[in-house]
Amino acid sequence: MLTEQAGGETLEQFRASLRTWLEAHVPDKLRGFSLRHGLTRARIEELRAWNRTLADAGWAAIAWPEEYGGRGASVLEQLVYAEEMHRAGAPGPVNPIGLSNIAPAIMQFGTEDQKARHLERMRRGADLWCQAFSEPEAGSDLASLRTSAHRVADAFVVNGQKVWTTLGPHADWCEVLVRTDPGADRPHRGISALLVDMHSPGIEVRPLRTLTGGDEFSEIFFSDVAVPTENLLGPENGGWRVAMTTLTYERAGVVTLTLRMRGRIDTLLAAFDGTGTTPAQAAVRRDAVVLCLTEQRCLDWLGRRIIATAAAGADPGVLASLAKLRWSLLEHRLERAVALLGPVALEGAWADDALHGRSASIAGGTTEIQKTLLADRYLGLPREIKA
Numbered sequence: 125m126l127t128e129q130a131g132g133e134t135l136e137q138f139r140a141s142l143r144t145w146l147e148a149h150v151p152d153k154l155r156g157f158s159l160r161h162g163l164t165r166a167r168i169e170e171l172r173a174w175n176r177t178l179a180d181a182g183w184a185a186i187a188w189p190e191e192y193g194g195r196g197a198s199v200l201e202q203l204v205y206a207e208e209m210h211r212a213g214a215p216g217p218v219n220p221i222g223l224s225n226i227a228p229a230i231m232q233f234g235t236e237d238q239k240a241r242h243l244e245r246m247r248r249g250a251d252l253w254c255q256a257f258s259e260p261e262a263g264s265d266l267a268s269l270r271t272s273a274h275r276v277a278d279a280f281v282v283n284g285q286k287v288w289t290t291l292g293p294h295a296d297w298c299e300v301l302v303r304t305d306p307g308a309d310r311p312h313r314g315i316s317a318l319l320v321d322m323h324s325p326g327i328e329v330r331p332l333r334t335l336t337g338g339d340e341f342s343e344i345f346f347s348d349v350a351v352p353t354e355n356l357l358g359p360e361n362g363g364w365r366v367a368m369t370t371l372t373y374e375r376a377g378v379v380t381l382t383l384r385m386r387g388r389i390d391t392l393l394a395a396f397d398g399t400g401t402t403p404a405q406a407a408v409r410r411d412a413v414v415l416c417l418t419e420q421r422c423l424d425w426l427g428r429r430i431i432a433t434a435a436a437g438a439d440p441g442v443l444a445s446l447a448k449l450r451w452s453l454l455e456h457r458l459e460r461a462v463a464l465l466g467p468v469a470l471e472g473a474w475a476d477d478a479l480h481g482r483s484a485s486i487a488g489g490t491t492e493i494q495k496t497l498l499a500d501r502y503l504g505l506p507r508e509i510k511a
Protein backbone atom coordinates (compact mmCIF):
# COMPACT_ATOMS: atom_id res chain seq x y z
CA MET A 125 0.00 0.00 0.00
CA LEU A 126 1.37 3.44 -0.92
CA THR A 127 1.66 5.62 2.16
CA GLU A 128 4.22 8.21 1.10
CA GLN A 129 3.83 11.63 2.75
CA ALA A 130 4.08 14.59 0.38
CA GLY A 131 3.49 18.15 1.50
CA GLY A 132 1.54 16.89 4.52
CA GLU A 133 -0.74 14.85 2.25
CA THR A 134 -0.66 11.07 1.90
CA LEU A 135 -0.62 9.61 -1.56
CA GLU A 136 -4.15 8.31 -1.13
CA GLN A 137 -5.34 11.80 -0.15
CA PHE A 138 -3.58 13.15 -3.22
CA ARG A 139 -5.36 10.55 -5.36
CA ALA A 140 -8.72 11.24 -3.77
CA SER A 141 -8.53 15.01 -4.20
CA LEU A 142 -7.45 14.69 -7.84
CA ARG A 143 -10.16 12.11 -8.58
CA THR A 144 -12.87 14.28 -7.04
CA TRP A 145 -11.65 17.33 -8.89
CA LEU A 146 -11.51 15.49 -12.23
CA GLU A 147 -15.01 14.07 -11.78
CA ALA A 148 -16.29 17.63 -11.40
CA HIS A 149 -14.24 19.33 -14.10
CA VAL A 150 -13.39 17.17 -17.14
CA PRO A 151 -15.56 18.53 -19.98
CA ASP A 152 -17.70 15.74 -21.45
CA LYS A 153 -16.81 16.69 -25.01
CA LEU A 154 -13.12 16.14 -24.27
CA ARG A 155 -13.40 12.86 -22.38
CA GLY A 156 -11.22 10.20 -23.96
CA PHE A 157 -9.62 12.64 -26.41
CA SER A 158 -5.95 12.16 -27.23
CA LEU A 159 -3.74 14.26 -29.50
CA ARG A 160 -3.43 11.08 -31.56
CA HIS A 161 -7.04 11.46 -32.63
CA GLY A 162 -6.37 14.59 -34.69
CA LEU A 163 -6.50 18.31 -34.05
CA THR A 164 -8.68 21.07 -35.44
CA ARG A 165 -8.49 24.78 -34.58
CA ALA A 166 -11.74 24.49 -32.63
CA ARG A 167 -10.43 21.48 -30.72
CA ILE A 168 -7.23 23.34 -29.86
CA GLU A 169 -9.25 26.18 -28.33
CA GLU A 170 -11.24 23.66 -26.25
CA LEU A 171 -7.99 22.08 -25.11
CA ARG A 172 -6.51 25.49 -24.26
CA ALA A 173 -9.55 26.23 -22.09
CA TRP A 174 -9.18 22.85 -20.39
CA ASN A 175 -5.47 23.54 -19.87
CA ARG A 176 -6.32 26.85 -18.16
CA THR A 177 -8.72 25.03 -15.86
CA LEU A 178 -5.98 22.53 -14.99
CA ALA A 179 -3.47 25.33 -14.41
CA ASP A 180 -5.81 27.41 -12.24
CA ALA A 181 -6.37 24.41 -9.99
CA GLY A 182 -2.65 23.55 -9.87
CA TRP A 183 -3.06 20.37 -11.92
CA ALA A 184 -0.96 21.39 -14.95
CA ALA A 185 2.78 20.65 -15.00
CA ILE A 186 2.70 19.00 -11.58
CA ALA A 187 6.27 17.73 -12.01
CA TRP A 188 7.65 21.25 -12.36
CA PRO A 189 9.30 22.86 -9.33
CA GLU A 190 6.97 25.05 -7.28
CA GLU A 191 8.92 28.21 -8.20
CA TYR A 192 7.68 27.75 -11.79
CA GLY A 193 4.08 27.05 -10.84
CA GLY A 194 4.32 23.27 -10.56
CA ARG A 195 3.80 21.11 -7.49
CA GLY A 196 7.25 19.55 -7.37
CA ALA A 197 5.29 16.28 -7.50
CA SER A 198 7.03 13.15 -6.26
CA VAL A 199 7.55 10.08 -8.43
CA LEU A 200 4.53 8.33 -7.00
CA GLU A 201 2.37 11.44 -7.30
CA GLN A 202 3.26 11.68 -10.99
CA LEU A 203 2.30 8.05 -11.47
CA VAL A 204 -0.97 8.53 -9.61
CA TYR A 205 -1.62 11.65 -11.67
CA ALA A 206 -1.18 9.71 -14.93
CA GLU A 207 -3.42 6.89 -13.65
CA GLU A 208 -6.20 9.22 -12.54
CA MET A 209 -6.08 11.35 -15.70
CA HIS A 210 -6.43 8.16 -17.73
CA ARG A 211 -9.19 6.82 -15.51
CA ALA A 212 -11.18 10.04 -15.94
CA GLY A 213 -10.58 10.14 -19.71
CA ALA A 214 -8.98 13.57 -19.19
CA PRO A 215 -6.79 14.90 -21.98
CA GLY A 216 -3.35 16.02 -20.82
CA PRO A 217 -2.14 19.60 -21.25
CA VAL A 218 -2.52 21.02 -24.76
CA ASN A 219 1.19 21.80 -24.99
CA PRO A 220 3.01 18.48 -24.49
CA ILE A 221 6.20 19.33 -26.37
CA GLY A 222 6.63 22.63 -24.58
CA LEU A 223 5.79 21.28 -21.17
CA SER A 224 7.76 18.04 -21.24
CA ASN A 225 10.69 18.65 -23.59
CA ILE A 226 11.40 22.37 -23.97
CA ALA A 227 10.53 23.69 -20.51
CA PRO A 228 13.20 21.56 -18.79
CA ALA A 229 15.77 22.93 -21.26
CA ILE A 230 14.64 26.51 -20.53
CA MET A 231 14.81 25.83 -16.77
CA GLN A 232 18.35 24.50 -17.18
CA PHE A 233 19.81 26.85 -19.79
CA GLY A 234 17.45 29.83 -20.02
CA THR A 235 18.01 33.38 -18.79
CA GLU A 236 15.73 34.72 -16.06
CA ASP A 237 13.94 36.79 -18.75
CA GLN A 238 13.32 33.69 -20.87
CA LYS A 239 11.97 31.78 -17.88
CA ALA A 240 9.68 34.64 -16.92
CA ARG A 241 8.50 35.15 -20.46
CA HIS A 242 7.78 31.56 -21.42
CA LEU A 243 7.29 29.10 -18.58
CA GLU A 244 4.02 30.39 -17.16
CA ARG A 245 2.50 30.82 -20.64
CA MET A 246 3.55 27.25 -21.47
CA ARG A 247 2.01 25.94 -18.27
CA ARG A 248 -1.29 27.66 -19.01
CA GLY A 249 -1.32 26.55 -22.65
CA ALA A 250 -1.32 30.20 -23.77
CA ASP A 251 1.50 29.45 -26.20
CA LEU A 252 1.87 26.16 -28.04
CA TRP A 253 5.40 25.04 -28.77
CA CYS A 254 7.10 22.81 -31.31
CA GLN A 255 10.70 21.71 -31.70
CA ALA A 256 12.38 22.03 -35.10
CA PHE A 257 15.48 19.87 -35.09
CA SER A 258 15.15 17.45 -38.02
CA GLU A 259 15.93 18.46 -41.59
CA PRO A 260 15.60 16.61 -44.90
CA GLU A 261 19.30 15.60 -44.69
CA ALA A 262 19.66 15.59 -40.91
CA GLY A 263 17.55 13.21 -38.82
CA SER A 264 19.54 10.53 -37.04
CA ASP A 265 22.68 12.45 -37.90
CA LEU A 266 21.33 15.61 -36.34
CA ALA A 267 24.75 17.23 -36.02
CA SER A 268 24.89 17.61 -39.80
CA LEU A 269 21.99 20.09 -39.81
CA ARG A 270 22.34 22.99 -42.26
CA THR A 271 19.76 25.61 -41.27
CA SER A 272 22.00 28.63 -40.71
CA ALA A 273 21.94 31.69 -38.49
CA HIS A 274 24.34 34.59 -38.67
CA ARG A 275 24.41 37.67 -36.51
CA VAL A 276 23.32 41.00 -37.90
CA ALA A 277 23.36 43.69 -35.19
CA ASP A 278 21.18 42.40 -32.33
CA ALA A 279 19.56 39.54 -34.26
CA PHE A 280 20.32 36.11 -35.71
CA VAL A 281 19.16 35.85 -39.31
CA VAL A 282 17.90 32.32 -39.95
CA ASN A 283 17.68 30.53 -43.31
CA GLY A 284 16.90 26.91 -44.05
CA GLN A 285 14.34 24.13 -43.86
CA LYS A 286 13.07 21.84 -41.11
CA VAL A 287 10.85 18.79 -41.50
CA TRP A 288 8.67 16.44 -39.41
CA THR A 289 7.83 19.22 -36.96
CA THR A 290 5.03 17.98 -34.73
CA LEU A 291 2.45 20.70 -33.94
CA GLY A 292 4.25 23.06 -36.36
CA PRO A 293 0.98 24.27 -37.97
CA HIS A 294 -0.46 25.21 -34.57
CA ALA A 295 2.62 26.42 -32.70
CA ASP A 296 3.24 29.97 -31.46
CA TRP A 297 6.86 29.31 -30.51
CA CYS A 298 9.56 26.87 -31.53
CA GLU A 299 12.91 25.66 -30.27
CA VAL A 300 15.04 25.68 -33.43
CA LEU A 301 18.52 24.26 -33.88
CA VAL A 302 20.70 26.31 -36.21
CA ARG A 303 24.28 26.29 -37.39
CA THR A 304 26.00 29.43 -36.11
CA ASP A 305 29.62 28.38 -36.72
CA PRO A 306 30.09 26.58 -40.04
CA GLY A 307 33.87 26.48 -39.42
CA ALA A 308 33.74 24.60 -36.08
CA ASP A 309 36.21 21.67 -35.81
CA ARG A 310 33.35 19.22 -35.05
CA PRO A 311 29.84 19.63 -36.56
CA HIS A 312 28.02 19.54 -33.20
CA ARG A 313 30.22 22.36 -31.85
CA GLY A 314 28.84 24.90 -34.33
CA ILE A 315 25.18 24.57 -33.36
CA SER A 316 22.99 26.94 -31.30
CA ALA A 317 19.43 26.72 -29.99
CA LEU A 318 17.06 29.61 -30.63
CA LEU A 319 13.60 30.31 -29.26
CA VAL A 320 11.71 31.50 -32.30
CA ASP A 321 8.37 33.29 -32.47
CA MET A 322 6.45 31.34 -35.14
CA HIS A 323 4.60 34.50 -36.17
CA SER A 324 7.88 36.16 -37.31
CA PRO A 325 8.06 37.38 -40.92
CA GLY A 326 9.86 34.92 -43.22
CA ILE A 327 8.48 31.71 -41.65
CA GLU A 328 6.37 29.46 -43.83
CA VAL A 329 4.76 26.35 -42.33
CA ARG A 330 3.58 23.68 -44.75
CA PRO A 331 1.41 21.03 -43.07
CA LEU A 332 2.12 17.36 -43.82
CA ARG A 333 -0.93 15.12 -43.70
CA THR A 334 -0.48 11.92 -41.70
CA LEU A 335 -1.94 8.43 -42.20
CA THR A 336 -4.77 9.26 -39.79
CA GLY A 337 -5.68 12.40 -41.77
CA GLY A 338 -4.30 14.86 -39.19
CA ASP A 339 -2.32 17.96 -40.14
CA GLU A 340 -0.33 18.36 -36.92
CA PHE A 341 2.92 17.53 -38.75
CA SER A 342 4.80 20.03 -40.92
CA GLU A 343 7.76 21.35 -42.83
CA ILE A 344 9.02 24.80 -41.82
CA PHE A 345 10.86 27.13 -44.19
CA PHE A 346 12.94 30.03 -42.82
CA SER A 347 13.78 32.91 -45.19
CA ASP A 348 15.83 35.69 -43.56
CA VAL A 349 13.95 35.34 -40.28
CA ALA A 350 15.30 37.84 -37.73
CA VAL A 351 15.47 36.34 -34.24
CA PRO A 352 16.54 38.70 -31.43
CA THR A 353 19.84 37.61 -29.85
CA GLU A 354 18.09 37.58 -26.46
CA ASN A 355 16.25 34.49 -27.76
CA LEU A 356 19.44 32.42 -27.80
CA LEU A 357 18.92 29.48 -25.43
CA GLY A 358 22.20 28.49 -23.75
CA PRO A 359 25.59 29.55 -25.08
CA GLU A 360 26.19 30.47 -28.70
CA ASN A 361 27.57 27.34 -30.41
CA GLY A 362 26.63 25.41 -27.25
CA GLY A 363 23.24 24.30 -28.58
CA TRP A 364 24.15 20.62 -28.73
CA ARG A 365 23.82 20.22 -24.95
CA VAL A 366 20.51 22.08 -25.04
CA ALA A 367 19.30 19.76 -27.79
CA MET A 368 20.42 16.63 -25.93
CA THR A 369 18.62 17.83 -22.80
CA THR A 370 15.46 18.42 -24.82
CA LEU A 371 15.73 14.98 -26.44
CA THR A 372 16.41 13.22 -23.14
CA TYR A 373 13.23 14.69 -21.72
CA GLU A 374 11.36 13.76 -24.91
CA ARG A 375 12.50 10.14 -24.54
CA ALA A 376 11.82 10.12 -20.81
CA GLY A 377 8.36 11.48 -21.69
CA VAL A 378 7.44 8.10 -23.13
CA VAL A 379 6.94 7.14 -19.49
CA THR A 380 3.64 9.01 -19.59
CA LEU A 381 2.73 7.33 -22.87
CA THR A 382 3.56 4.00 -21.27
CA LEU A 383 1.15 4.68 -18.45
CA ARG A 384 -1.55 5.50 -20.99
CA MET A 385 -0.67 2.27 -22.72
CA ARG A 386 -1.57 0.42 -19.53
CA GLY A 387 -5.13 1.65 -20.10
CA ARG A 388 -5.08 0.42 -23.70
CA ILE A 389 -3.88 -2.99 -22.57
CA ASP A 390 -6.53 -3.17 -19.86
CA THR A 391 -9.13 -2.39 -22.54
CA LEU A 392 -7.63 -5.09 -24.75
CA LEU A 393 -7.82 -7.60 -21.89
CA ALA A 394 -11.47 -6.73 -21.34
CA ALA A 395 -12.26 -7.14 -25.05
CA PHE A 396 -10.29 -10.35 -25.50
CA ASP A 397 -12.14 -13.56 -24.64
CA GLY A 398 -9.02 -15.75 -24.52
CA THR A 399 -10.38 -18.22 -27.06
CA GLY A 400 -9.46 -19.25 -30.59
CA THR A 401 -10.84 -21.46 -33.33
CA THR A 402 -8.39 -24.18 -32.21
CA PRO A 403 -6.59 -24.73 -28.87
CA ALA A 404 -3.32 -23.88 -30.58
CA GLN A 405 -4.69 -20.62 -31.95
CA ALA A 406 -6.13 -19.72 -28.54
CA ALA A 407 -2.69 -20.27 -27.02
CA VAL A 408 -1.06 -18.00 -29.61
CA ARG A 409 -3.62 -15.27 -28.93
CA ARG A 410 -3.23 -15.52 -25.16
CA ASP A 411 0.53 -15.43 -25.56
CA ALA A 412 0.36 -12.23 -27.61
CA VAL A 413 -1.80 -10.46 -25.04
CA VAL A 414 0.18 -11.65 -22.01
CA LEU A 415 3.45 -10.54 -23.60
CA CYS A 416 2.02 -7.03 -24.00
CA LEU A 417 0.90 -7.03 -20.40
CA THR A 418 4.28 -8.19 -19.09
CA GLU A 419 6.20 -5.69 -21.20
CA GLN A 420 3.97 -2.86 -20.05
CA ARG A 421 4.42 -3.72 -16.37
CA CYS A 422 8.23 -3.81 -16.84
CA LEU A 423 8.03 -0.41 -18.48
CA ASP A 424 6.07 0.88 -15.50
CA TRP A 425 9.01 0.06 -13.25
CA LEU A 426 11.52 1.53 -15.65
CA GLY A 427 9.36 4.66 -15.73
CA ARG A 428 9.48 4.90 -11.94
CA ARG A 429 13.27 4.72 -12.07
CA ILE A 430 13.44 7.48 -14.65
CA ILE A 431 11.10 9.81 -12.80
CA ALA A 432 12.98 9.16 -9.55
CA THR A 433 16.31 9.86 -11.26
CA ALA A 434 15.06 13.13 -12.72
CA ALA A 435 13.41 14.10 -9.42
CA ALA A 436 16.75 13.59 -7.65
CA GLY A 437 18.27 16.14 -10.02
CA ALA A 438 20.26 13.55 -12.00
CA ASP A 439 20.15 13.07 -15.75
CA PRO A 440 18.04 10.01 -16.73
CA GLY A 441 20.22 9.91 -19.85
CA VAL A 442 20.50 6.46 -21.32
CA LEU A 443 17.63 5.08 -19.21
CA ALA A 444 15.41 7.35 -21.30
CA SER A 445 16.74 5.67 -24.44
CA LEU A 446 15.96 2.27 -22.93
CA ALA A 447 12.38 3.34 -22.16
CA LYS A 448 11.97 4.84 -25.63
CA LEU A 449 13.22 1.62 -27.25
CA ARG A 450 11.05 -0.74 -25.16
CA TRP A 451 7.99 1.50 -25.58
CA SER A 452 8.29 1.53 -29.37
CA LEU A 453 8.72 -2.25 -29.47
CA LEU A 454 5.64 -2.60 -27.28
CA GLU A 455 3.67 -0.31 -29.62
CA HIS A 456 4.41 -2.72 -32.46
CA ARG A 457 3.65 -5.77 -30.32
CA LEU A 458 0.37 -4.22 -29.22
CA GLU A 459 -0.60 -3.59 -32.81
CA ARG A 460 -0.26 -7.31 -33.55
CA ALA A 461 -2.19 -8.28 -30.43
CA VAL A 462 -5.01 -5.84 -31.21
CA ALA A 463 -5.28 -7.30 -34.72
CA LEU A 464 -6.41 -10.52 -33.01
CA LEU A 465 -9.62 -8.75 -31.98
CA GLY A 466 -10.80 -8.95 -35.58
CA PRO A 467 -12.57 -6.19 -37.57
CA VAL A 468 -13.07 -3.95 -34.51
CA ALA A 469 -9.30 -3.36 -34.57
CA LEU A 470 -9.74 -1.50 -37.85
CA GLU A 471 -11.98 1.20 -36.37
CA GLY A 472 -11.87 4.30 -34.18
CA ALA A 473 -9.25 4.71 -31.48
CA TRP A 474 -7.84 1.20 -32.06
CA ALA A 475 -7.11 2.06 -35.68
CA ASP A 476 -5.71 5.54 -34.87
CA ASP A 477 -3.42 4.05 -32.26
CA ALA A 478 -2.26 1.30 -34.60
CA LEU A 479 -1.46 3.77 -37.37
CA HIS A 480 0.35 6.09 -34.97
CA GLY A 481 2.15 3.16 -33.37
CA ARG A 482 4.07 2.63 -36.61
CA SER A 483 5.92 5.92 -36.05
CA ALA A 484 7.00 5.05 -32.50
CA SER A 485 10.24 3.47 -33.71
CA ILE A 486 11.18 6.64 -35.63
CA ALA A 487 10.01 9.67 -33.60
CA GLY A 488 12.39 10.95 -30.93
CA GLY A 489 15.30 8.99 -32.44
CA THR A 490 15.03 5.69 -34.28
CA THR A 491 15.30 2.22 -32.81
CA GLU A 492 18.72 1.74 -34.38
CA ILE A 493 20.01 4.96 -32.81
CA GLN A 494 18.67 3.99 -29.36
CA LYS A 495 20.32 0.57 -29.68
CA THR A 496 23.65 2.18 -30.55
CA LEU A 497 23.36 4.54 -27.56
CA LEU A 498 22.54 1.64 -25.25
CA ALA A 499 25.35 -0.53 -26.61
CA ASP A 500 27.79 2.30 -26.07
CA ARG A 501 26.65 3.93 -22.83
CA TYR A 502 24.73 1.19 -21.00
CA LEU A 503 26.49 -2.01 -22.03
CA GLY A 504 29.91 -0.40 -22.56
CA LEU A 505 30.46 -2.17 -25.87
CA PRO A 506 33.13 -0.83 -28.27
CA ARG A 507 32.02 2.35 -30.00
CA GLU A 508 30.51 2.35 -33.47
CA ILE A 509 33.14 2.74 -36.17
CA LYS A 510 32.36 5.90 -38.12
CA ALA A 511 33.24 6.22 -41.78
Ligand SMILES: Cc1cc2nc3c(=O)[nH]c(=O)nc-3n(C[C@H](O)[C@H](O)[C@H](O)COP(=O)(O)OP(=O)(O)OC[C@H]3O[C@@H](n4cnc5c(N)ncnc54)[C@H](O)[C@@H]3O)c2cc1C
Binds near residue numbers: 256260264287
Ligand atom coordinates in the same frame (compact mmCIF):
# COMPACT_ATOMS: atom_id res chain seq x y z
C1 LIG B 1 5.72 10.88 -35.41
C2 LIG B 1 7.01 11.66 -35.56
C3 LIG B 1 7.15 12.88 -34.91
C4 LIG B 1 8.32 13.62 -35.09
N1 LIG B 1 8.38 14.86 -34.50
C5 LIG B 1 9.48 15.60 -34.69
C6 LIG B 1 9.56 16.93 -34.14
O1 LIG B 1 8.62 17.42 -33.49
N2 LIG B 1 10.68 17.66 -34.36
C7 LIG B 1 11.74 17.16 -35.07
O2 LIG B 1 12.73 17.86 -35.20
N3 LIG B 1 11.70 15.93 -35.63
C8 LIG B 1 10.60 15.14 -35.46
N4 LIG B 1 10.52 13.89 -36.02
C9 LIG B 1 11.64 13.43 -36.86
C10 LIG B 1 12.47 12.33 -36.22
O3 LIG B 1 13.26 12.84 -35.17
C11 LIG B 1 13.31 11.73 -37.34
O4 LIG B 1 12.43 11.15 -38.27
C12 LIG B 1 14.28 10.68 -36.82
O5 LIG B 1 15.28 11.28 -36.03
C13 LIG B 1 14.92 9.91 -37.96
O6 LIG B 1 15.48 10.76 -38.90
P1 LIG B 1 15.15 10.57 -40.47
O7 LIG B 1 13.67 10.50 -40.62
O8 LIG B 1 15.89 11.61 -41.20
O9 LIG B 1 15.71 9.14 -40.85
P2 LIG B 1 17.23 8.77 -41.14
O10 LIG B 1 18.12 9.36 -40.11
O11 LIG B 1 17.54 9.09 -42.57
O12 LIG B 1 17.22 7.21 -40.94
C14 LIG B 1 16.74 6.30 -41.96
C15 LIG B 1 17.02 4.88 -41.47
O13 LIG B 1 18.43 4.68 -41.32
C16 LIG B 1 18.74 4.25 -40.01
N5 LIG B 1 19.99 4.86 -39.55
C17 LIG B 1 20.37 6.15 -39.71
N6 LIG B 1 21.58 6.35 -39.14
C18 LIG B 1 21.97 5.16 -38.61
C19 LIG B 1 23.12 4.73 -37.86
N7 LIG B 1 24.12 5.56 -37.54
N8 LIG B 1 23.16 3.43 -37.46
C20 LIG B 1 22.16 2.55 -37.77
N9 LIG B 1 21.03 2.92 -38.48
C21 LIG B 1 20.95 4.20 -38.87
C22 LIG B 1 17.60 4.77 -39.15
O14 LIG B 1 17.45 4.02 -37.96
C23 LIG B 1 16.41 4.60 -40.09
O15 LIG B 1 15.95 3.29 -40.05
C24 LIG B 1 9.38 13.12 -35.88
C25 LIG B 1 9.24 11.88 -36.50
C26 LIG B 1 8.08 11.16 -36.37
C27 LIG B 1 7.95 9.85 -37.08
